[in-house]
Amino acid sequence: MLTFVCHSCVKTSLVKIKPIPKQKKLIIPPITSSYTSFLPYLNIEFRFIIMKRYWYIRPNDQASERVGRTLECKASLSPIVIHLSDIKLYDRLDSIISKLLRDSKNEFEDQHHNIVEQTSRKLESIMSTNEMSKVRVVIALTIDQYCDGRILLALQESSSVVGMVAASKSSIELLETIENDERSNNDDCMVCLDEIGDETQVLRLPCSHMFHAHCITKWLQNSHYCPLCRFEMPID
Structure with missing residues (x-):
């Protein structure tokens, strides 16, 4: 498992x-x-x-x-x-x-x-x-x-779209980790659609949008755009 x-x-x-x-x-x-x-x-x-x-x-x-x-x-x-x-x-x-x-x-x-x-x-x-x-x-x-296979399928489809380029590894590693008192636990991670919560590591993009660390890392390995505002992360 x-x-x-x-x-x-x-x-x-x-x-x-x-x-x-x-x-x-x-x-x-x-x-x-x-x-x-x-x-x-x-x-x-x-x-x-x-x-x-x-x-x-x-x-x-x-x-x-x-x-x-x-x-x-x-x-x-x-x-x-x-x-x-x-x-x-x-x-x-x-x-x-x-x-x-x-x-x-x-x-x-x-x-x-x-x-x-x-x-x-x-x-x-x-x-x-x-x-x-x-x-x-x-x-x-x-x-x-x-x-949820629907979420995994959406990630796979997004990575197969022509022109989709992953964010650079260094830019992903430099993403800011958000402490519990800085995050809004009522918000949802728009990658997995689950609550942000206070037990999971959360990362913030330069555009200020927050996501579960494992979700946004996987997303940026396929696309260098923010899932919400299309902010462009650096690429190699």
């Missing part, structure tokens, strides 16, 4: 609760008060799954084609005890899941609230009359990354 060109990304998360047979050893929570000793509680094992799928959008608007996928799994080292009647259940889960996802923050960051909400709602729904039980919470995150 090293040659995959990602033009858009969609994330979805799903939480599933799976009961664990009672014969397995349970952690009995310490009794801190006469009140908490009567609260229903669960021993919970957390398992996180990240599945990344890579899709190619055909230029002729046919159905997208999946060209690969990767799968990562992570489990908590030990079960966690949670009192289901705790009025701060959501906050407790939020703290626990945040710690468990510390190494996968980038993947789960924009899904965190949804995951905690799903988990707390489903845990509350399985409250039973049993004194104790044990469950596994499976949190699955699917990341669909799309390579």
